[in-house]
Amino acid sequence: MAGEAAVYRRRLARLLERFPHLGVDAILFFEMKNICYLTGFTGSDGVFLLLPDKGVLLVDGRYITQAREEAPQSYTIQYRDKIGGVASAFGEGGVKRAGFEAASLSVELHEKLRGKLAPCMLIPLTEELTGIRSLKDSQEVLLMRKAADIATEALLQVIELMRPGVEERTIALEIDYRMRALGSEGTSFPTIVASGPNAALPHARPGSRKLEDGDPVVMDFGAVHGGYHSDETCTFVLGRADAKFREVYAIVKDAHDRAIDAVRAGAACREIDRVARQVIEKKGYGPHFSHGTGHGVGLDVHEAPRLSALSDQTLEAGMVVTVEPGIYLPGQWGVRIEDMVLVREDGCEVLTKISKELKII
């Protein structure tokens, strides 16, 4: 995910503005997704030190060439030993109070750093760093659109294989195979294909169960393009849809549609969850909607903000979030309908493309 230097400068500037409020004169990043976002470097190991006057990217010998190519606007240093490398960059920067990602840095690494960096203070940052990637720029949205398009095309190709007698895992494998053949860098997460009673489990793993006539089939899948993820869920039904399925599908679809209608800049994340949940509760299925309504998507498939009853975040224009209500009837089946949307000032744009009208295949 190489972007223009101006993009990275803007991202760093947004963080630098917050230094006084955070009470730090540097921030140390170990999370590779954050490092990629702030520098463009896509390797699997490294450290990024953001100082008031520059960004210092520290990598080992494997990655020095790649780091210089991908992150030309960073000051790139090769280390032999990670902690030692960080310590000398700290010394040169005259750092006194450095923030760090407390939600991911391990106790062990923190202890080692503390010993080596003293008397510099290490300041744990958690909520303060949540959401640094949540506003997407036009280039990021383009990558996510493309990821969603790949996923759409793969699913459309696979529909013809969905016949009674085919195993769930075969469908999942074919979705993954076609996404990659169409250019996806992998899958956003392990693809879910859950049929019949398995569809009642929100996190079912595709297995050897064979599709049967009349089965609802929940398919939750996503592609990756330029490091950015898509996330979408379709629930199709095989051969025929009985009255009960039609009823439940219509409720979930209504919850999904109303929640999407409520998405706009300024809306509270918990309000979107409430809108979806209220539709389902009013029909008496409240206890069967056992998860939150959505989450942010980007370089991670799950990132800030969360659309749940416990969230205290507010939607802003440029966020990309999922809306994915569901009803799960243990021992019977389930329905989940999910789209990924881009928040705008006055509403939202649905980035995922597959129709969510009831589909009998």
Add this chain to the structure above:
Amino acid sequence: MAGEAAVYRRRLARLLERFPHLGVDAILFFEMKNICYLTGFTGSDGVFLLLPDKGVLLVDGRYITQAREEAPQSYTIQYRDKIGGVASAFGEGGVKRAGFEAASLSVELHEKLRGKLAPCMLIPLTEELTGIRSLKDSQEVLLMRKAADIATEALLQVIELMRPGVEERTIALEIDYRMRALGSEGTSFPTIVASGPNAALPHARPGSRKLEDGDPVVMDFGAVHGGYHSDETCTFVLGRADAKFREVYAIVKDAHDRAIDAVRAGAACREIDRVARQVIEKKGYGPHFSHGTGHGVGLDVHEAPRLSALSDQTLEAGMVVTVEPGIYLPGQWGVRIEDMVLVREDGCEVLTKISKELKII
């Protein structure tokens, strides 16, 4: 990976024996691979508290049924809030000094636990926990054999596709697809297919480069079966092998063979690395062998022990490790040859099955 209750009792007993030495009266596990190893539970979230008289598995509502099924010998508790759940299990167990996985527990979670569990002391364990999974029992070896067999079969199927003009990423995709079609639960890691100059990069990502006549092609890949990984690297050459390639291949093969000959219970891990490295150094390619000689494999594809010059571990019968020397010539090409072996008292058994003789395809 459900095993017999006796297997888990044995694993817990080995840890419990070390409580006095570690100075703890409990150990708290958050690493899901460790929890799976100690209980059989394969969910993606949970906590395991090992007490002198029992193991307590704490999970949220999504996983309570699965946890009771997979880990019947554990005392299973459902929590609404993870920290609160741990705190009440601590209270009931009368825990005073609890060890934890310092290499993976985040600073944030550690702080929250510390606040909630006081006055109980939390004792960081690092080296003390490295290697709790490194001795494989016969059931684990069986799963790894099967994983290696799946990978072998997939690669043999893909050889026929390896012709000039085919892209690296197509080969990688086909290996992954066939491994899963043959029953693999995924891939051990992102499959490497690196041709021509890309083969000079030990961690190359497969891209759009098309294979050419005369190309060396490094393929590093592994399957997953019952949660256990395989890991193997073949370097084939397309169409014809010139004298330089034959020379380098023979050196790497010799390093590989001699290192495997040196593997036996009681051998120092660094000695295996030295044996391989010395062969390569004597021929003048020392600076071009830029990584360690191997690593343990199991529920993780990289786990203890490490076979490197810096390792202070000793091989024991029952460990499964890779032996994977390589020579990388920047801008030209590279060769890596890797097998996965089971350490025995008097030597080792190679678990991976593909011949490592020079192969022109």
